[in-house]
Amino acid sequence: MDAFLSSFTAVAIAEIGDKTQLLSLFLAARFRAKGAIIAGILVATLLNHAASAWLGVWLSQFIPSGWHQWLLGGSFIAVALWLLIPDKDDSGDMGVLRFGAFFASCVLFFLAEIGDKTPIATVILAASFEQSVWLVIVGTTLGMLAANVPVVYAGSWLLQKVSLQWARRSACGVFIVLGIYIICSEQLVTPG
Numbered sequence: 001m002d003a004f005l006s007s008f009t010a011v012a013i014a015e016i017g018d019k020t021q022l023l024s025l026f027l028a029a030r031f032r033a034k035g036a037i038i039a040g041i042l043v044a045t046l047l048n049h050a051a052s053a054w055l056g057v058w059l060s061q062f063i064p065s066g067w068h069q070w071l072l073g074g075s076f077i078a079v080a081l082w083l084l085i086p087d088k089d090d091s092g093d094m095g096v097l098r099f100g101a102f103f104a105s106c107v108l109f110f111l112a113e114i115g116d117k118t119p120i121a122t123v124i125l126a127a128s129f130e131q132s133v134w135l136v137i138v139g140t141t142l143g144m145l146a147a148n149v150p151v152v153y154a155g156s157w158l159l160q161k162v163s164l165q166w167a168r169r170s171a172c173g174v175f176i177v178l179g180i181y182i183i184c185s186e187q188l189v190t191p192g
Contacts, residue, residue, distance in 0.1 A: 002132070002135070003132035003135040003136050004136075006129070007143060008143040008146070009178070010143065011139070011147070012143035013175060014121060014143075015118065015144060016170075020109060020148060023108055023112055024041070024151040027104065027108070033101040033102075037101050037152050038145070038148075038152060040106035041152075042145060043106050044105070044108075045140070045145070047110060048109075048113045051119075052140075053123070053126035056124060056125065056128075056130070057127065059123065060126070060127040060130040063127055070183060073179045073180065073181075073182035073183030074183070080172045080173075081172070084172055121140070125140065
């Protein structure tokens with residue numbers, strides 16, 4: 001798997017049932033300006049994931065050669081297990097809502113992502129694909145949008161059709177399979 005595909009897949013799957021989807025649902029119920037919500041998600045994700053990716057590139061200098069495959073596969077399995085723990089909405093001060101859809105979405109998403117699964121995954125992905133850091137940033141950002149844009153537009157309908165518990169368990173299974181595949185693949189996952 002290349003940097004973009006790994007990054008996109010990891011984040012899109014990790015976001016299933018995450019607190020940011022609950023935040024997307026809340027913002028969509030609060031504001032009519034769906035485009036402004038999505039723009040806020042985009043800006044917050046770019047800032048958060050760019051910082052995480054550059055941290056990953058810096059950390060990669062300390063990772064011994066040959067460990068990237070184990071680190072990436074192990075992180076997929078760790079995220080799989082983390083997915084089984086339901087998130088609570090701890091997005092912080094709702095006073096930002098008075099500043100409108102874009103600003104509220106940007107601030108709340110940025111704060112919700114600090115220390116969450118996806119920035120940590122971005123750090124690990126960037127450390128594994130240090131020569132393709134921009135592809136990691138683009139992949140994780142588009143993965144975040146792929147998981148949250150449908151919720152902004154059709155969130156309440158989706159929640160009626162799909163159980164969050166089922167979605168988390170399914171995503172967990174996919175992550176475990178991907179982690180084992182990465183660890184067991186004969187070739188070292190190489191940057192680019």
